[in-house]
Amino acid sequence: GESVGLHLPTLSVQEGDNSIINCAYSNSASDYFIWYKQESGKGPQFIIDIRSNMDKRQGQRVTVLLNKTVKHLSLQIAATQPGDSAVYFCAENIRGGGNKLTFGTGTQLKVEL
Amino acid sequence: GAVVSQHPSRVICKSGTSVKIECRSLDFQATTMFWYRQFPKKSLMLMATSNEGSKATYEQGVEKDKFLINHASLTLSTLTVTSAHPEDSSFYICSASLGRGSFSYNEQFFGPGTRLTVL
Numbered sequence: 359g360e361s362v363g364l365h366l367p368t369l370s371v372q373e374g375d376n377s378i379i380n381c382a383y384s385n386s387a388s389d390y391f392i393w394y395k396q397e398s399g400k401g402p403q404f405i406i407d408i409r410s411n412m413d414k415r416q417g418q419r420v421t422v423l424l425n426k427t428v429k430h431l432s433l434q435i436a437a438t439q440p441g442d443s444a445v446y447f448c449a450e451n452i453r454g455g456g457n458k459l460t461f462g463t464g465t466q467l468k469v470e471l
Numbered sequence: 472g473a474v475v476s477q478h479p480s481r482v483i484c485k486s487g488t489s490v491k492i493e494c495r496s497l498d499f500q501a502t503t504m505f506w507y508r509q510f511p512k513k514s515l516m517l518m519a520t521s522n523e524g525s526k527a528t529y530e531q532g533v534e535k536d537k538f539l540i541n542h543a544s545l546t547l548s549t550l551t552v553t554s555a556h557p558e559d560s561s562f563y564i565c566s567a568s569l570g571r572g573s574f575s576y577n578e579q580f581f582g583p584g585t586r587l588t589v590l
Contacts, residue, residue, distance in 0.1 A: 390576045401475075401564050401581040402515065447514060451576040457503055457568050459579060461515045 370468045377438045379465045381431040381448035389453035393422060393433045395444045396464075402447060405433070410453075435467075443469045474498055475567050477582040484555055485590055492550045492585045494565030500545035501567035505579060506538070509562040521548050555589040562586055 371377045383391075389410050394402035408415045408422045408431075415422050421434040431448050445466050449459040474497040484490050494504055503522050507515040519540050521527040527540035537559075539551040548567075552559050564584045570577035 394581075399562075399584070399586070401477075401566075401583045403581075404578075456520070457505075457570070457577050457579065458517060458520065459505075460517075463514050464512075466512075 367463070368466045368468065370470055371438050372470050373438060373440060375438055377433075377435040377442070377467060379433045379435075379446050379467065381433075381462050383429050383431065383448075383450050383462075385450065385452055386429070387452045387454070388429075388450040390451040391422070391424065391431050392449045392451075392459070393420075393431075394447045394449060394461075395442075396447060397444045405446075438467075438469050440469045440471065443467055473578075473580040475501075475565065475580045475582040477563075477565055477585050479585060480583065481586045481588075483588045483590065486556050487554055489551055489553045490555055490587060492552075492563055492565075492587070494548045494550070494567065494582055496546045496567040496580070499567075499569060499580075501548075502545065502570055503568045503577075504542055504548040505566045505568075506540060506548070506550050507564045507566070509564060509584075511562075515564060518550075552587065555587070557589045560587055560589045 392407045393405040396402045406417045406420050406422050408424050413424050419436045423432045445464045447464045448462040476495045478493045506518045509515050517530050518533045519527045519529045521540050521542040523542050523545050529535045542548040562584050566579035566581045568577040568579045
């Protein structure tokens with residue numbers, strides 16, 4: 359079946375460094391992508407989104423890149439802080455699929471002091 | 472704005488009992504609510520989609536008689552885990568959205584989750 363997946367289950371970075379979290383998807387009908395941050399014992403928190411007609415979108419300290427050719431999505435966090443430690447999920451919405459989201463497997467980001 | 476709450480945040484119950492989890496949209500009317508379950512160190516798995524005033528649509532492999540979903544109003548959906556067993560222990564998360572996404576995606580706002588432990 360088609361799925362959304364992540365390349366790395368755990369990513370450790372030094373405080374102040376930039377972090378890059380990757381996500382692969384396989385459904386060419388995916389139209390909209392979202393990155394979520396989830397802290398332990400809490401619900402997902404929206405970080406940034408991107409539509410399939412874009413290849414880059416920037417927010418505060420975060421950038422999402424979309425490469426539709428290879429079906430790859432990445433989240434870049436600039437100047438990573440201890441508060442960024444969490445699990446990050448990408449999620450996709452398929453065009454015509456209603457409001458359903460399919461979540462990737464997640465990457466644990468650990469920020470070392 | 473767009474706050475979603477869940478109650479309770481944690482619940483422990485005995486095997487064989489039923490547990491009800493509430494999901495409320497506090498400051499908006501949610502046409503659609505979603506229920507997810509999440510096992511430790513795993514991703515969110517969609518269980519069912521609930522549209523106000525109609526029956527929930529369950530994902531493949533989810534037992535509808537086991538996980539009863541009611542969406543009686545535009546601000547409240549409930550998930551009842553019937554005859555709970557230890558394997559039902561999980562983190563249950565709901566989300567709510569303003570629309571059904573018929574034409575384009577309508578943002579889902581997530582609740583804080585409910586930790587269910589079945590002894």
